[in-house]
Amino acid sequence: MSDVQFRFRDDEPVGDPGVTVGAFGEQSNASAVRLEPGDEARDLLPHLGRIRLIEVNFPVFGDGRGYSAARILREAGYQGELRAVGEVLVDQIAFMRRCGFDAFAPEIALDPGDAEAAWSRYAEVYQPTSDGRKPIWARRHG
Amino acid sequence: MYKYDTYDQALVDTRVEEFRDQVRRRLDGHITEDQFKPLRLMNGLYLQLHAYMLRVAVPYGTLSGDQMRMLGHIADKYDRGYGHFTTRQNIQYNWIKLEDAPDILADLATVEMHAIQTSGNCIRNTTSDQYAGAAADEVVDPRPYAELIRQWSTFHPEFSFLPRKFKMAVIASDIDRAAMRLHDIGIQIVQNAKREIGAAFYVGGGMGRTPMIAPCIREWVPIDQMITYAEACLRVYNRHGRRDNKYKARIKILVHELGRQEYTAQVEAEFAHLLTQNIEPPLAELARIKAMFADPPFEAGIADDVDRSDPDFALWLDNNCLAHKQPGYIAVTISLKPIGGIPGDASADQIRLMADLARDHSFDECRVTHAQNIVLPHVRKADLYALWQQLDAAGLGTPNLDLIGDIIACPGLDYCSLANARSIPVAQKISQRLAAKEQEIGELKLKISGCINACGHHHAGHIGILGVDRKGTENYQLSLGGCEGADTSLGQITGPGFDEDGIVDAVEKATEVYLANKGEGERFLDTYRRIGMAPFKEALYV
Numbered sequence: 001m002s003d004v005q006f007r008f009r010d011d012e013p014v015g016d017p018g019v020t021v022g023a024f025g026e027q028s029n030a031s032a033v034r035l036e037p038g039d040e041a042r043d044l045l046p047h048l049g050r051i052r053l054i055e056v057n058f059p060v061f062g063d064g065r066g067y068s069a070a071r072i073l074r075e076a077g078y079q080g081e082l083r084a085v086g087e088v089l090v091d092q093i094a095f096m097r098r099c100g101f102d103a104f105a106p107e108i109a110l111d112p113g114d115a116e117a118a119w120s121r122y123a124e125v126y127q128p129t130s131d132g133r134k135p136i137w138a139r140r141h142g
Numbered sequence: 143m144y145k146y147d148t149y150d151q152a153l154v155d156t157r158v159e160e161f162r163d164q165v166r167r168r169l170d171g172h173i174t175e176d177q178f179k180p181l182r183l184m185n186g187l188y189l190q191l192h193a194y195m196l197r198v199a200v201p202y203g204t205l206s207g208d209q210m211r212m213l214g215h216i217a218d219k220y221d222r223g224y225g226h227f228t229t230r231q232n233i234q235y236n237w238i239k240l241e242d243a244p245d246i247l248a249d250l251a252t253v254e255m256h257a258i259q260t261s262g263n264c265i266r267n268t269t270s271d272q273y274a275g276a277a278a279d280e281v282v283d284p285r286p287y288a289e290l291i292r293q294w295s296t297f298h299p300e301f302s303f304l305p306r307k308f309k310m311a312v313i314a315s316d317i318d319r320a321a322m323r324l325h326d327i328g329i330q331i332v333q334n335a336k337r338e339i340g341a342a343f344y345v346g347g348g349m350g351r352t353p354m355i356a357p358c359i360r361e362w363v364p365i366d367q368m369i370t371y372a373e374a375c376l377r378v379y380n381r382h383g384r385r386d387n388k389y390k391a392r393i394k395i396l397v398h399e400l401g402r403q404e405y406t407a408q409v410e411a412e413f414a415h416l417l418t419q420n421i422e423p424p425l426a427e428l429a430r431i432k433a434m435f436a437d438p439p440f441e442a443g444i445a446d447d448v449d450r451s452d453p454d455f456a457l458w459l460d461n462n463c464l465a466h467k468q469p470g471y472i473a474v475t476i477s478l479k480p481i482g483g484i485p486g487d488a489s490a491d492q493i494r495l496m497a498d499l500a501r502d503h504s505f506d507e508c509r510v511t512h513a514q515n516i517v518l519p520h521v522r523k524a525d526l527y528a529l530w531q532q533l534d535a536a537g538l539g540t541p542n543l544d545l546i547g548d549i550i551a552c553p554g555l556d557y558c559s560l561a562n563a564r565s566i567p568v569a570q571k572i573s574q575r576l577a578a579k580e581q582e583i584g585e586l587k588l589k590i591s592g593c594i595n596a597c598g599h600h601h602a603g604h605i606g607i608l609g610v611d612r613k614g615t616e617n618y619q620l621s622l623g624g625c626e627g628a629d630t631s632l633g634q635i636t637g638p639g640f641d642e643d644g645i646v647d648a649v650e651k652a653t654e655v656y657l658a659n660k661g662e663g664e665r666f667l668d669t670y671r672r673i674g675m676a677p678f679k680e681a682l683y684v
Contacts, residue, residue: 037385061180061303062180062263062303063303063385064263064300064301064302064303064304064305064380065380065381065385067299067300067301067302067303067380068300068377068380068381069381071300071377075415075419091180091181091184092303094299095297095299095300095302096299098299099299099300121156121160122153122156122297123152123156124149124152124153125297125299126153126293126294126296126297126298127294127298127299127421128419128420128421129299129300129421130419135423136149136150136293137293137423137424137427139149140147140149140426140427140430141424141426141427141430
């Protein structure tokens, strides 16, 4: 498992590795779960209260299912850590944060300067997401 | 026309600087070609057979005179003096140097243009009816809705790594001039009995290896929920579209495999959820955009007739001009298909001339059509003859709109790294061979693709040609009976393929069968639909 390189939360990180979605349903004491691209994120919704960490795996950067999973979890009110793991590249991380990821454990560590630039480059966005940024249309129409 | 505000402009300017930095890192050797590839593709820069190709977005095909002029400038300064207008209403430059690409994007940004999302597995440029704002049969101008989609889809954080590319089209007439049902999502803006505006959603159309006509999944989405509904359609696709096989990854396969009902049920469930998330732009935003698409200041009470005494002009008038909603005006299509020419190509001088004509005679507006021609949407009839003389002198007066010489062709193996066969020489030969007969043959939409990806829309051609590679030689399959529009249908293959000269002969034979069997008032397509494939097969494979 790769180390967490960036984390945008103040709470204590969960040390345990996430269990699979299948195992999670049976282990009522688990608080960390790992979501693969084919897993159904909505299966976790009844358990969000006890989950402190959800790892979303990106085995290849081009498989974008994890973006939808992240938004579904945040839209359902999940407040715990949402961690992107796997092939997490500098050109994806801005989109990932917009979808609700607040921790990043890239397989290959990113250049911190490049990552910072990626997060701060675009001052405004067209779409609202659960990240709370005001979309451009809201700025236009106050 | 839509005008950027500071928000739109800042976003495009930022993109230029981001890409400049990426290109610098590539040229310095800090990143490999493998790492660079997805970055350049997100800016429409492809590595083709001979050079880089840059695809520039023309949202819903609409350009101002200044934007058109800039396209000519780029052709001269960075390319070989020409550009290629595409079936996606965009323009491509075929001879680009990597080190110039950031400067080109910077030049484009000065006229509110860019190459964002012209490639990659994301939502591509949204296309529309080339006669929007001019056509007498439209409910409303569809372009404000397309602009709303442009903004929503630009850098969409959830949908930038879809299973495959995603194309949307928006129309607002019953007559479909944008091949709407051959898109991943086709939207028809409609009006109900209470004169409210809504959107009908057609999902899962497309060409490529497995052509499909999109079914309607919802006849009425209230207009202030259109973006939310699109988001629901995309989310279901992003989560469940196939990613195991590139050729089965388009949304049409998902809709087909799930079935329209099940796909629709999933979209409706997602839609109900997303309605609680308040992601829809307010109607005030649509109103802001609509104000920029208000009618230009048409003159009332001007002459509504045209002097037809010059027979060459009269022919062009009848073939290339469309009735306008405003008396005294007409919509003009400039054919980029001269006899024996390369379909969709225009020289820098021609592009600049069209820019000037748009400024002087069409309220500073022109359009790119999906059939690779240019439209001047609002020309005063009184100016038409002088306009035609200027076009004709520049090689832009070919009177062949929707005739057999008005061929759609992809770049093919002359440029494209995906192609199996050349398209351009076949188009040129057919154009030359049938030029003398094309007025007699009448409406006949011929479309050529150089590979199974179907960029040349061959499935939708009244006559379609698909270039394939057969044991190392180029071979061309012929199909008949395809059609886009209200009565969309897919072409049927006639039988074994032909070599390059053989396909030209075969097309000519097909037109002969038509002329011999033509009933009163029938187009080629009508005759084919009436008499079927057999008489054509008989003539083709004796």
